[in-house]
Amino acid sequence: MKFIVVDGLDGCGKDTHAVSIKRMLELRGENVRIISHPSARFFGRMSKRFLQGEGPPARLFATLFFIVDVLQSVRELKSRDDGTTIFVRYLLGTAYLPARLAPYGYIAFRNLLPSPDLALFIDIDPEVAIRRIRARGHAPEMFETPERLASVRRVAKRLVQKDWVTVDNSVDGQAPFKEVERILAERSFLGRT
Numbered sequence: 714m715k716f717i718v719v720d721g722l723d724g725c726g727k728d729t730h731a732v733s734i735k736r737m738l739e740l741r742g743e744n745v746r747i748i749s750h751p752s753a754r755f756f757g758r759m760s761k762r763f764l765q766g767e768g769p770p771a772r773l774f775a776t777l778f779f780i781v782d783v784l785q786s787v788r789e790l791k792s793r794d795d796g797t798t799i800f801v802r803y804l805l806g807t808a809y810l811p812a813r814l815a816p817y818g819y820i821a822f823r824n825l826l827p828s829p830d831l832a833l834f835i836d837i838d839p840e841v842a843i844r845r846i847r848a849r850g851h852a853p854e855m856f857e858t859p860e861r862l863a864s865v866r867r868v869a870k871r872l873v874q875k876d877w878v879t880v881d882n883s884v885d886g887q888a889p890f891k892e893v894e895r896i897l898a899e900r901s902f903l904g905r906t
Contacts, residue, residue, distance in 0.1 A: 719801050
């Protein structure tokens with residue numbers, strides 16, 4: 714089994730990139746599934762609900778429900794031994810913790826959870842992310858402001874300095890997707906091209 718993580722800020726294009734990767738791998742006959750967080754399961758729905766709130770209690774409950782949601786997905790991952798699983802949002806949820814706690818949370822979960830075969834950090838300028846978030850028309854979440862996204866981005870960029878591959882998705886168009894395709898080929902996920 715192969716395990717790919719696609720992670721980054723809100724509005725960076727994680728799900729879009731995951732679907733693109735899934736299509737590339739399926740064209741080569743690979744069995745692929747995507748698990749996106751927060752998921753549609755109970756704990757994912759509860760995390761999403763609290764993300765639409767404000768204040769420390771909402772942040773705490775969003776975080777706790779998110780952690781349980783990811784842990785349920787990890788249990789599913791461990792029971793699978795074929796194909797490729799793509800996790801959307803995995804370790805970088807820790808970048809949303811208070812800045813002083815984020816590195817500790819990241820290290821703890823990095824040591825606890827299975828290591829991916831490839832970890833992609835989809836980077837984005839916070840202003841571009843906000844534009845894309847607003848275009849979706851969804852109810853805003855607590856971190857979806859330019860200031861909060863900029864703060865989370867600073868933390869995330871410190872966390873991904875080791876073992877992550879960064880893709881800049883701040884530009885519209887196909888360039889970021891071509892970059893991901895190149896990375897997959899380089900890492901032998903696509904076989905010989």
